[in-house]
Amino acid sequence: MTQVSALTAALLQARLSTKHIGRRLLLVEETGSTNQDVMRLAEQGEAEGLVMLADRQTSGRGRLGRCWHTIPASLAVSVLLRPLLPPEQAPQLSLLMAVALHEALKMYAPALRIKWPNDLICHGAKLAGILTEMRTAAGCVRALVLGFGINLSPPVDGWPADIRQPAIDLATIAGHPISRLEVIVAVLHALDYWYDLYLQQGFKPVRDAWWQAHAASEQAVRVYDGRAYIHGVARELDSDGALLLETKQGTQRIIAGDLEIL
Numbered sequence: 001m002t003q004v005s006a007l008t009a010a011l012l013q014a015r016l017s018t019k020h021i022g023r024r025l026l027l028v029e030e031t032g033s034t035n036q037d038v039m040r041l042a043e044q045g046e047a048e049g050l051v052m053l054a055d056r057q058t059s060g061r062g063r064l065g066r067c068w069h070t071i072p073a074s075l076a077v078s079v080l081l082r083p084l085l086p087p088e089q090a091p092q093l094s095l096l097m098a099v100a101l102h103e104a105l106k107m108y109a110p111a112l113r114i115k116w117p118n119d120l121i122c123h124g125a126k127l128a129g130i131l132t133e134m135r136t137a138a139g140c141v142r143a144l145v146l147g148f149g150i151n152l153s154p155p156v157d158g159w160p161a162d163i164r165q166p167a168i169d170l171a172t173i174a175g176h177p178i179s180r181l182e183v184i185v186a187v188l189h190a191l192d193y194w195y196d197l198y199l200q201q202g203f204k205p206v207r208d209a210w211w212q213a214h215a216a217s218e219q220a221v222r223v224y225d226g227r228a229y230i231h232g233v234a235r236e237l238d239s240d241g242a243l244l245l246e247t248k249q250g251t252q253r254i255i256a257g258d259l260e261i262l
Contacts, residue, residue: 008027009025009026009027011181012025012027012181012184012185013025015181015185016185016188016189017189018188018189018192019192019196020048020049020081020192020195020196021049021051021079021188021191021192021195022049022051022188022192023047023048023049023050024046024047024049024050024051025050025051025052025053026050026051026052026053027052027053027054028052028053028054028055029054029055029056030054030055030056030057030058031054031056031057031058032057032058033057034052034053034054034057034076034077034078034147035078035131035133035145035147037052037078038050038052038078038079038080038145038147039133039135039143039145041080042080042082042135042142042143042145043135043143046080047080047082048080048081048082049079049080049081050079050080051077051078051079051080051188052077052078052079053075053076053077053184054076054077055076056076057076074149074150074151074152074153074169075148075149075150075152075180075183075184076147076149077147077148077149077150077184077187078145078146078147078148079145079146079147079188079191080143080144080145081093081143081144081145081146081195082141082142082143082144083141083144083199084140084141085140085141086139086140086141087134087136087139087140087141088240089141089203089239089240090132090134090141090144091132091240091241092198092203092206092207092239092240092241093132093144093146093195093198094117094118094130094132094146094241095206095207095210095237095241096191096194096195096198096206097130097132097146097148097191098114098118098120098130098210098213099114099190099194099206099209099210099213100187100190100191100193100194100195101120101128101130101148101150101187101190102114102120102209102213103190103194103209104183104186104187104189104190104191105120105127105128105150105170105183105186105187107186108170108173108174108178108183109122109127109170109173109174111123111173112127112213113213113214113215114210114213114214114215115214115215115216115259115261116214116216116234116237116243116259117241117243117256117257117259118130118131118132120150121215122168122173123168123173124166125165125166125167125168126151126165126166126167126168127150127151127167127168127169127170127173128148128149128150128151129148129149130146130147130148131147131148132144132145132146132147133145133147146191148187150170150183150187151167151168151169151170152169152170152171152178152180152183153169153170153171153172153177153178154169154171154172170183194206194209203239207237207239210237211236211237214234214237215261216234216259216261217234218233218234218235219233219234219261219262220232220233220261220262221233221234221245221259221260221261221262222259222260222262223243223245223254223257223258223259223260224257224258224260225254225256225257226256226257230245230247230252230254230257231247231248231262232245232246232247232248232252233245233246234259235251238253240255241255242254242255243259
């Protein structure tokens with residue numbers, strides 16, 4: 001890893017007024033995967049609240065083992081949390097991350113919506129994604145890493161040919177260049193707010209906000225679960241992050257898959 005100047009981290013630290021997030025900031029020019037780096041530090045005893053930001057990832061990962069491209073002028077960030085939760089409740093934190101991203105970025109992209117399970121979309125294209133990983137012991141979450149990537153501006157050479165869906169960036173949406181500092185400050189403040197609320201009031205406020213921001217709430221959708229398409233109407237979000245679909249065969253819980261709005 002190549003360290004970015006301390007001044008950059010100091011500028012970010014000076015803008016933060018958070019309770020949980022950003023207790024330590026680690027900014028690097030390049031690394032393989034911020035999630036892997038943060039999890040490794042967690043296993044070495046790193047405290048909750050670490051934030052790692054990379055200008056470039058060489059081995060960024062997305063959901064289901066897919067590649068996550070970290071293009072120039074984008075953000076790749078991972079945050080370490082240590083909530084006292086059973087593992088089955090850990091997906092709630094990924095949904096919380098989506099709510100925080102939606103709240104922070106909608107000032108630049110008013111049409112921004114969440115798409116189950118973990119994408120932020122605007123005008124039908126992907127703006128940001130989330131990857132959550134955890135370590136457990138004795139039936140409890142020991143470390144949880146929230147990783148997210150945000151497209152800030154379009155790549156000079158165009159979007160990579162192997163991306164699975166259309167992509168978009170904040171600068172294109174807003175019609176002007178976007179400050180990386182302003183974006184990360186807004187996201188970390190939003191994440192800190194929602195995490196603190198979650199610790200105090202539980203999952204309900206997060207679930208309500210997520211459902212309100214979800215692009216497919218009460219909409220006809222189809223979800224590919226890796227074997228076949230399941231058609232139905234998105235009726236509810238379960239406490240473990242499962243999407244409840246009203247289908248011709250009754251209500252089905254969808255744990256994982258790719259959702260398309262019909």
